[in-house]
Amino acid sequence: MVGAIVSLVFVVAAAYAVTQVGGVITLLFIAAILFLAYRRLPLLSFTVTFTVLLAAYTLLGASSAPAGVWKGFLWMLLASLWLLNVRQLRTALITRPFMKAYLKLLPPMSQTEREALEAGTVWWDGELFTGAPQWSKLLSAKPPRLSAEEQAFLDGPCEELCRMLDDWNITHERGDMPPHVWEFCKSRGLFAMIIPKKYGGLEFSAYAHSCVLAKIASRSATAASTIAVPNSLGPAELLNHYGTEEQKSYYLPRLARGEEVPCFALTGPRAGSDAASIPDSGIVCRGMWQGREIIGLKLNFSKRYITLAPIASVIGLAFRMFDPDKLLGDKADIGITCALIPRTTPGVTIGRRHFPINVPFQNGPVQGKDVFVPLDAIIGGPKMAGCGWRMLVEQLSVGRCISLPSNATGGAKAATWATGAYARIRRQFNMPVGKFEGVEAVIARMVGLTYTMDAARSVTAGAI
Incomplete structure (x- = not known):
């Protein structure tokens, strides 16, 4: 900010100097200062260099009346620069007033937005927003490599699947992948690339995951989309990072074997990219579950464009959780929460298939009316209530950085x-x-x- 202000003032004054003072030395001096500003030197280094250049210019430059005004301005500017090198003074005179004025222009930040900003980390791509990216950081990154096991999978089952895929038959005749292709994907672990080996998955690296999807996408967009979803943001990914041991032990082996087909219901009729505005609700209340009264959640939701929903057996659901009777504590609006809902739960309805952009991967709506589930259905258990938004934004990188590219x-x-x-x-x-x-x-x-x-x-x- 200081550099921008100084540069602006200097450019205006330099225009006066060029028109009123002139001379080769004046032009060289202005060019040198602008070059230093372009190089974005630290304030102290810039000030010291400016001092040396100004001293030389004062001795060698013109001595006319306009030149005297110009040099007087430069010496006052230099004095201001030295004062601004005192951090406390700079903060009091520039940084704090500008920050207060800027904050008044901004809308208040919600807790959801704050969580999104604080979630995850910034990789080298953050350098692109500095204006002077450190390319050495990118070049120092080691190229990703496939392990022998990953390469064998790419050359074996993945290649075999590509030979099995007839995209004309899938897109124009059948409107779905053939049953033997579905069975092959389940039996060979193509839906379990991100699941740890101890639960029966392949536990591939992100690079191997990406290579498998890229190869399949070159053969069939339908197959690639179908395989991408269980391996990106969904029940398996969220269970891996946040699930309880009981949830992992039950669901992950079944997902790895293909006994359970997952989908993740986030998008609704009015909320998609703006996921924080989802209207779907889960109300904390008492209800009957397996013959006894417990504290659970009554869910009401309407989702659409959910990939794999028409064939899913377990639904990952994002909703906003409320506790109006404060059965769990003093907080009424607990926030966005993620839970696992079996398809057979009373009140859950799977609608008719969508046909997005004429590509027949399984996609459709999911609704729920007064669906009662225990608090243990929350991914990570009751302690993760209200943490759904952070969970989502931290794991969206899998879809953004692997599946889609x-x-x-x-x-x-x-x-x-x-x-x-x-x-x-x-x-x-x-x-x-x-x-x-x-x-x-x-x-x-x-x-x-x-x-x-x-x-x-x-x-x-x-x-x-």
């Missing part, structure tokens, strides 16, 4: 490959159209962008 890169590779192949066999004027400069330029751009996408996918997955 991998699927997009796989699709780009397939499109580039098909375009290049067609350009070789399609002939006009007795030569392949790929030999024409206009077509060559477009294909070259496609290849370059696809290479860039794949590189970004790899380095991002390696950061997780």
Whole structure:
């Protein structure tokens, strides 16, 4: 902030000097100061260098009346700079007043927004917002590598699945993956890449997870989306990080074997990206559960666009939890919470399938009316009530940094490959159209962008 103010004042004064004083030395002095500002030197280093340059300029520069005004301004500016090097003075005169004025312009920050900002960590991408990224930090990151087990899976079951996939049959004839493909995905652990081995999963690295999805996406967008969801934000991911041991021991082996098919219900008719505004509620109350009265949750929710919902057996549900009778404590609005709800729970309804962008992966709405579940249904148990928003934003990186980039890169590779192949066999004027400069330029751009996408996918997955 100090640098910006000083630079602005100096530029205005420099305009006066150029028009009224002139001279090569004046221009060199102004250029030197602007170069120092461009290099964003620390305040003390800038001030010392400014002092030396100004002393030299005073001795060598012009001595006219306008030059005297200009030099007087520069010496006052230098005195101000030395005063601003005193942190307490700088804070009192500039930082605190500007901060107070800025805060008055901002809307108040909700607890949900604060949790989102404080969740997770910032990787090298934070450097992009500094204006002077430290590229050495990015270049020092070791390239991700597949283990022998991961490479064998990519060359074996993953390759075998790609040979089984007939995307025309899936998208235009069947409207779903064939039963033998579903069974193959379950039996070979394709839905269990993020589940630890002790629970029967593959426990792959983020990079291996990304490579598997990218390969499958190059063959079938439907299969890639279907496999991505159980391995990204959903019951398995949340249980891995926040579930109780009892929840992990029960659900993770069943998810790994494909006995349970998960979905995660976050998006609703009026809340999607703005997940913090979900209207779905869970009211703390007393109710009957397995023949006895307990304190639990009465859930009412309406979700849509939920991938795997039409075939899911267990639903991860995000809702806002309330305790109006204060059965759990003094807080009435507990906040966003995540719970696991079996599909067979009374009151749960799975609606008709959606058909998003004409890609037939399983997707549909989920509703619940007066669905009563025990507090133990909360992921992580009752102690994690109200922690759902933090759980979500901390784990969204899996979808944002693995599933979506991998699927997009796989699709780009397939499109580039098909375009290049067609350009070789399609002939006009007795030569392949790929030999024409206009077509060559477009294909070259496609290849370059696809290479860039794949590189970004790899380095991002390696950061997780």
